[in-house]
Amino acid sequence: MLRDITIGQYYPSGSIIHKLDPRVKIVSTLVFIVLLFLVKTFIGFALAILFLGSVVRLSKVPLKFILRGLKAIMFLLMFTVILNMLMTKGEVWLRLWIFTITKQGVYQALFIGLRLVLLIIGSSLMTLTTTPIELTDGIERLMRPLKKLHVPVHDIAMMMSIALRFIPILLEETDKIMKAQMARGADFESGRLIQRAKAMIPILVPLFLSAFRRAGELATAMEARCYRGDSGRTRMKELKYKKRDYIAYLVLILFAALLIATRHLPDIPAIIRSLMS
Amino acid sequence: MSIEVKNLTYWYDAGTPYSKKAVDDVSFTVEKGEFIGLIGHTGSGKSTLIQHLNGLIRPTSGTVLYNGTDIFAKETDLRQIRQKVGLVFQYPEHQLFEMTVRKDVEFGPRNLHLPQEEIDRRVEQALHVVGLPESVWEKSPFELSGGQKRRAAIAGVLAMEPEYLILDEPTAGLDPKGRDEILSQIESLRDTLGLAVILVSHSMEDVARYVDRLIVMAEGQKRYDDTPREVFTHVFDLISIGLGIPQITELNERLKEHGFQLPKTILTVEEMRDALIEGGQIHA
Ligand SMILES: Nc1ncnc2c1ncn2[C@@H]1O[C@H](COP(=O)(O)OP(=O)(O)OP(=O)(O)O)[C@@H](O)[C@H]1O
Ligand SMILES: [Mg+2]
Numbered sequence: 117m118l119r120d121i122t123i124g125q126y127y128p129s130g131s132i133i134h135k136l137d138p139r140v141k142i143v144s145t146l147v148f149i150v151l152l153f154l155v156k157t158f159i160g161f162a163l164a165i166l167f168l169g170s171v172v173r174l175s176k177v178p179l180k181f182i183l184r185g186l187k188a189i190m191f192l193l194m195f196t197v198i199l200n201m202l203m204t205k206g207e208v209w210l211r212l213w214i215f216t217i218t219k220q221g222v223y224q225a226l227f228i229g230l231r232l233v234l235l236i237i238g239s240s241l242m243t244l245t246t247t248p249i250e251l252t253d254g255i256e257r258l259m260r261p262l263k264k265l266h267v268p269v270h271d272i273a274m275m276m277s278i279a280l281r282f283i284p285i286l287l288e289e290t291d292k293i294m295k296a297q298m299a300r301g302a303d304f305e306s307g308r309l310i311q312r313a314k315a316m317i318p319i320l321v322p323l324f325l326s327a328f329r330r331a332g333e334l335a336t337a338m339e340a341r342c343y344r345g346d347s348g349r350t351r352m353k354e355l356k357y358k359k360r361d362y363i364a365y366l367v368l369i370l371f372a373a374l375l376i377a378t379r380h381l382p383d384i385p386a387i388i389r390s391l392m393s
Numbered sequence: 394m395s396i397e398v399k400n401l402t403y404w405y406d407a408g409t410p411y412s413k414k415a416v417d418d419v420s421f422t423v424e425k426g427e428f429i430g431l432i433g434h435t436g437s438g439k440s441t442l443i444q445h446l447n448g449l450i451r452p453t454s455g456t457v458l459y460n461g462t463d464i465f466a467k468e469t470d471l472r473q474i475r476q477k478v479g480l481v482f483q484y485p486e487h488q489l490f491e492m493t494v495r496k497d498v499e500f501g502p503r504n505l506h507l508p509q510e511e512i513d514r515r516v517e518q519a520l521h522v523v524g525l526p527e528s529v530w531e532k533s534p535f536e537l538s539g540g541q542k543r544r545a546a547i548a549g550v551l552a553m554e555p556e557y558l559i560l561d562e563p564t565a566g567l568d569p570k571g572r573d574e575i576l577s578q579i580e581s582l583r584d585t586l587g588l589a590v591i592l593v594s595h596s597m598e599d600v601a602r603y604v605d606r607l608i609v610m611a612e613g614q615k616r617y618d619d620t621p622r623e624v625f626t627h628v629f630d631l632i633s634i635g636l637g638i639p640q641i642t643e644l645n646e647r648l649k650e651h652g653f654q655l656p657k658t659i660l661t662v663e664e665m666r667d668a669l670i671e672g673g674q675i676h677a
Contacts, residue, residue: 128410295449296488299480300549301472301504318500321490325535
């Protein structure tokens with residue numbers, strides 16, 4: 117059951133997308149997300165889908181894996197789409213019992229749904245193709261200018277990478293503890309809410325203890341290896357932009373320019389309307 | 394009365410790039426009253442295999458029969474199976490959670506919804522069996538020493554009064570005295586209650602001393618399933634799969650190389666002593 121959580125999961129395939137500098141991927145993901153909110157037309161969405169589709173293709177991550185991330189937000193997605201469809205005022209298309217569906221509502225719902233799906237796929241693609249360590253390295257490097265403002269960039273990045281590293285460990289630990297308590301007849305599935313909450317105690321107590329124990333061990337191990345924070349620390353792998361990273365930035369800029377240009381194009385329905393009149 | 398493992402195969406993370414075959418077409422039967430040792434190099438699938446025996450893991454293919462009924466069938470009550478097949482995990486002390494040792498050991502029997510007197514009886518018996526003195530029963534389990542925690546955790550499974558007891562390296566990290574105490578207690582449980590025991594271990598000495606039958610795992614497959622005496626004759630193969638033989642057995646093998654022929658494979662120091670004395674009498 118715990119294995120279905122794909123958020124933050126890395127899928128190794130050694131593709132060109134995997135090899136890109138993490139900074140490129142972080143910046144691209146952020147830009148992509150911002151751009152999604154600027155798209156207002158069908159052509160724009162078509163362009164965004166085409167772009168994301170090509171990146172997915174290049175990443176060699178199976179589509180099945182990417183779509184798995186969507187399953188978790190299916191309910192939220194449906195809820196948003198339906199609410200938007202029903203609540204938007206405008207030109208009435210359909211009347212069903214107490215519901216009225218408007219043309220604007222359908223558009224609105226469609227756009228929001230598409231936006232959400234693209235957003236989720238885009239950001240999960242980043243984590244699927246970038247290891248957590250690379251990710252925090254990238255973030256640290258990108259935030260380096262903030263150091264001048266006395267923001268503890270290195271410590272934040274270190275905490276993030278440790279937290280990310282601990283997620284799978286704690287999931288595994290939870291799995292183990294649950295099994296051990298189940299072997300002693302524990303039941304996590306039946307009973308009322310209060311009983312179920314109570315049934316969590318035999319999991320939570322050992323889990324917290326183990327998290328603290330591990331944290332303590334990690335701190336000792338880091339100190340034993342003379343970890344002193346940022347000052348004077350060098351890295352084994354310096355992030356360096358390569359040719360492919362510059363190309364990727366170029367592609368991103370082109371995509372952004374095109375997408376913004378679509379805002380000023382007439383939309384397909386408008387074109388059709390003008391043709392018909 | 395038996396547990397029957399049939400063509401059991403298990404893949405971790407099936408269908409992902411991380412998928413890994415941990416157990417590969419393993420079959421064997423455990424009869425009541427048997428004392429079985431399960432050995433294999435690290436990562437050979439021992440822990441994965443034993444978690445199938447009480448239905449904590451569902452096999453990718455193959456099945457497990459408890460007294461002839463498939464434990465993974467829909468109508469089987471797995472909780473009943475888990476009471477009959479007690480499983481003590483590696484480092485069981487990491488699962489303690491209650492305020493007192495006594496309450497923690499009570500957790501299992503309480504889940505069986507037994508009357509309080511029965512719970513008390515089982516808890517006290519289990520605590521006696523693992524050799525925890527009454528003075529610590531009302532203490533917090535987290536105040537105990539590592540070895541005492543281990544005993545408390547084992548008592549937690551014993552208090553379920555299982556018919557089959559599976560222990561995953563119960564003595565890892567214990568001192569020799571604690572190790573012998575726990576293992577001989579388990580042996581006497583087998584003798585008095587007719588419990589079947591499966592002992593997962595990395596110690597060749599321990600399995601040679603206690604078990605009647607030895608299952609050897611290598612790369613997820615069952616390599617040997619025989620008496621320890623028979624298994625330990627395959628010295629070179631055992632070494633090639635990352636295992637060894639008891640030191641005293643090895644000494645015997647070395648002696649053989651130098652022309653001292655003792656009548657059989659030696660498993661324990663006592664056997665060696667007896668064999669030497671016998672041999673001495675022959676020569677005298
Ligand atoms: N939760 C898990 N997810 C994925 N793979 C796992 C998991 N647990 C174990 N494995 C893999 O399955 C194989 C068998 O592991 P298992 O824990 O059964 O070995 P073992 O014989 O008990 O080893 P040890 O003697 O070290 O305890 C190993 O290769 C291991 O990497
Ligand atoms: Mg193991």
